[in-house]
Amino acid sequence: MHATLREIRKTPEGIIKAQEAFENFIANHDFRLPREVVYTGCGSSNFLSQPLAMATTRLGGRGLSVPCSELLYAKENYPIGRPGLLVAISRSGETTEAVKALESLNTKRFAITAYESTLSREADYSLIVPAHEESVVMTHSFPAFYFAYLQLLLSSFGKETYDAELVSGLTGEVLRSEDYIKEIVDGFDFRNVIFLGSGILYPVALEAMLKMKEMAIFWSEAYPTFEVRHGFKSVADDGTLVVLLVENPFDWHEKLTKEFQGQGAKVLTVGRKDTGADYFIEVPELSPPGNLVLYTPVIQLLAYHKAVKRGLNPDNPRFLSKVVKW
Ligand code: F1P
Numbered sequence: 485m486h487a488t489l490r491e492i493r494k495t496p497e498g499i500i501k502a503q504e505a506f507e508n509f510i511a512n513h514d515f516r517l518p519r520e521v522v523y524t525g526c527g528s529s530n531f532l533s534q535p536l537a538m539a540t541t542r543l544g545g546r547g548l549s550v551p552c553s554e555l556l557y558a559k560e561n562y563p564i565g566r567p568g569l570l571v572a573i574s575r576s577g578e579t580t581e582a583v584k585a586l587e588s589l590n591t592k593r594f595a596i597t598a599y600e601s602t603l604s605r606e607a608d609y610s611l612i613v614p615a616h617e618e619s620v621v622m623t624h625s626f627p628a629f630y631f632a633y634l635q636l637l638l639s640s641f642g643k644e645t646y647d648a649e650l651v652s653g654l655t656g657e658v659l660r661s662e663d664y665i666k667e668i669v670d671g672f673d674f675r676n677v678i679f680l681g682s683g684i685l686y687p688v689a690l691e692a693m694l695k696m697k698e699m700a701i702f703w704s705e706a707y708p709t710f711e712v713r714h715g716f717k718s719v720a721d722d723g724t725l726v727v728l729l730v731e732n733p734f735d736w737h738e739k740l741t742k743e744f745q746g747q748g749a750k751v752l753t754v755g756r757k758d759t760g761a762d763y764f765i766e767v768p769e770l771s772p773p774g775n776l777v778l779y780t781p782v783i784q785l786l787a788y789h790k791a792v793k794r795g796l797n798p799d800n801p802r803f804l805s806k807v808v809k810w
Contacts, residue, residue, distance in 0.1 A: 486619075486788070486792075486797070486798055486799050487617070487618040487619045487799045488619040488621060488623060488699065488788055488791075488798040488799050489788055489798075491617050491618070491619055491623045491624050491625075492623045492624060492659075492781055492784045492785055492788060493624075493659060494615070494624045495623075495624045495627055495628075495655045495656075495658075495659060495777070495780070495781045496652040496653065496655045496656040496659070497624075497652075498613075498615040498624040498625065498627060498628030498631075499627065499628060499631050499648055499651050499652040499655055499777065500648060500649075500652050501613060501614055501615055501628060502613050502615070502627075502628040502629070502631040502632035502635070502648070503631070503632070503635065503648035505611060505612060505613040505614070505632045506611070506631075506632045506633075506635040506636055506639075506645075509609075509611050509632075509636065510636070510639065513609060515609060516640040517540075517545075517569065517636060517637055517640035517641070518545075518567070518568025518569050519540075519544070519545035519546060519568065520545065520546045520565060520566065520567045520568050520569075521537070521540050521545065521546070521547050521548075521567055521568065521569045521570075521571055522537075522547075522548050522549075522550060522555075522564060522567045522569070522570050522571070522589060522591075523536045523537045523540075523547060523548070523549045523550075523570075523571045523573065524549070524550055524551065524552045524555050524570065524571070524572050524573070524582070524585050524588075525551070525552060525572065525573035525574060525582060526551065526552050526553070526574070526579050526581050526582055526808065527622070527694065527808075528575070528621075528622035528626055528691060528694060529573040529574050529575060529579075529582065529622070530549070530551045530552070530573075531626075531687045531690045531691040531694065532573050532626055532629060532630060532687070532691075533549040533550075533551075533571070533573055534549040534686075534687035534690070535630060535684040535687045535688070535773065535776055536549070536571065536573075536630065536633055536634075536637075537549035538683065538684050538687075538773065539634055539637060539684065539773040540637060542772070542773055543637060543638070543641050543643060543773075544641055545637075545641065546565075548562065548563065548564065548565075548567070550562050550564070552572070552579075552581035552582050552584070552585035553581050553585075555585045555588040555589070556581065556584055556585055556588055559588060559589075564589065566591075567589065567591050568591065568592065569591060569592050569593075569594050570585075570586065570588070570589045570591050570592070570593050570594065571594045571595075571596060571633075572585055572586045572593065572594070572595055572596070572603060572607065573595075573596045573597070573629060574595070574596075574597050574601075574603050575597065575598050575617065575622050575625050575629075576597070576598070576599065576601065576806065576807045577595065577597035577598070577599050577600075577601025577602055577603035577604055578601055578602055578603070578807050578809070579603075579807060579808055579809070580808070580809045580810045581808075581810075582603055583602050583603055583606065586603065586606055586607060587606075592608045592609070593606070593607040593608050593609075594607055594608065594609045594610070594611070595607035595609070595610040595611070596610075596611050596613065596629050596632070596633055597610065597611075597612060597613075598612065598613060598614055598615055598616055598617070598625055598629075599612065599614075599616075600612065611632055611633060611636065613625070613628050613629050613632045615628035615629070618799070619798070619799050619806075620698070620799065620800060620801055620804050620805065620806045621695065621698045621699055621798065621801065621804075623780075623784050624781075626691065626780055627655065627776070627777035627780045627781070630776055630777060631646070631648070631651065631774070631777055634646070634773060634774060635648075646770075646774045651770065651774060651777060654768045654770055654778055655777055655778060655781060657768050658767060658768070658778050658779075658781050658782060659781050659785075661765045661782060661785070662785050664763075664765065665765070665782065665785045665786050665789055666789045668725075668752060668763050668786075669786065669789040669790050669793050670789075670793065672725065672750055673793075674723055674724060674725035674750070675703075675723035675724070676702075676703045676704065676705075676719065676723065676724050676725075677696055677702070677703075677704045677705075677724070677725045677726075677727060677790075678704070678705045678706070678707070678712065678716075678719075678720060678724060678725075678726045678727070679692040679693050679704065679705070679706040679707075679727045679729065679783065680706070680707055680708075680709040680712055680726065680727065680728050680729065680730075680740075681706075681708070681709060681728075681729035681730070681779075682708055682709045682710075682730070683772070684772060684773050684775075684776050685729040685730070685731070685776070685779060686706075686707075686708045686709075688729055688776060688779045688780060688783065689706035689707070689727075689729055689783075690706045691780065691783065692704070692706060692727065692729075692783035692784075692786070692787065693705060693706035695783060695784055695786075695787035695788075696786075696787045696790065698787075698798075698801050698804060699787045699788055699790070699791040699796070699798035699801060700787050700788075700790040700791035700794055700796060700798070701791075701794070701796060701801060701802060702787075702790055702791075702794065705719075709728070709730065709737075709740070710736065710740065712740075713740070713743070717743070717744070717747070720744055720747050720748075720749040721747055721748050721749060722747075722748030722749065724744075724747075724748075724749040724750070725749070725750055725751075725752060726744045726749050726750070726751045726752070727751075727752045727754065727783070727786070728740070728741065728751055728752065728753045728754070728755075728759060728761065729754050729755065729779055729783075730753065730754075730755040730759070731755050731756055731767070731772070731775060732755070732756055732757065733753070733755060733756075733757050733758075733759045737753075737759045738759050738760050740759075741753065741759040741760050741761050742760065745762070750762040750763070751763070752764070752765065753765070754767060754779060754782050754783075755767055756769060765782055767779060767782070
């Protein structure tokens with residue numbers, strides 16, 4: 485079995501490890517997250533920094549996400565203000581830009597990583613979530629990092645944390661859609677794919693786009709859901725799969741589904757309710773912002789099965805390496 489598939493299937497285990505990491509962290513630190521936080525990372529870790537910033541804002545603080553390279557070379561273009569913390573995310577903890585970005589703001593530094601690493605050693609605080617991965621691409625570590633830090637955010641802001649056992653079980657339920665995902669991929673040999681999501685599901689759409697490129701070396705795009713109607717939809721035709729990530733659809737989602745179907749495209753809706761799509765994957769109920777962890781396994785499995793269908797080895801994608809260093 486490919487390491488990538490094994491690792492996606494470890495999502496429930498990753499949530500439990502994330503909870504342990506969160507509990508270890510609060511047991512060993514007298515620390516509360518401040519209200520203003522800047523988040524940074526590269527690649528998947530950049531896409532992870534976006535929902536973390538959104539969750540911070542949603543919970544009453546002010547979160548800003550800036551990719552590492554932008555923090556290093558163009559930060560004067562971003563509304564950075566005077567954050568109480570800079571959070572750098574890196575699975576390996578060794579990505580050059582992430583390590584350098586830690587020094588880019590004059591504030592306390594916090595690392596989220598899977599290992600004791602350069603990043604964790606150079607930060608003032610580190611949340612080490614040992615969701616280790618053999619594969620080049622980041623899979624179950626993404627929801628695990630998100631969940632561990634979200635628990636810390638919730639407890640810092642005086643809100644109730646999630647029941648990790650319950651969330652872990654729900655990710656297990658989502659993984660049961662794997663056979664259906666494989667059926668979709670085998671039954672419709674799509675030539676391109678567009679991922680759509682709004683709020684915290686937009687960065688999930690971006691991550692899905694990256695997974696398709698990394699694992700399946702396949703053309704993919706991602707947009708905030710309704711933004712796609714403004715020109716971008718022209719590329720969708722009978723060779724296109726549109727993946728609509730939406731927790732609670734309303735009439736616009738149904739109209740959008742019909743609009744794409746009218747162009748010949750097929751729509752896969754992932755969420756609580758169908759939108760009249762060609763394919764539907766039901767995601768169990770979990771309040772936002774924790775619900776993000778229920779969507780990542782679906783989009784990772786889709787990219788994985790597309791890679792296999794294309795005869796590729798998703799464990800070792802061409803031109804990519806696990807750690808990007810200069
Ligand atoms: C960042 C990253 C990964 C990507 C690839 C190259 O790694 O961009 O997201 O999948 O492996 O590196 P990291 O800083 O999170 O270790």
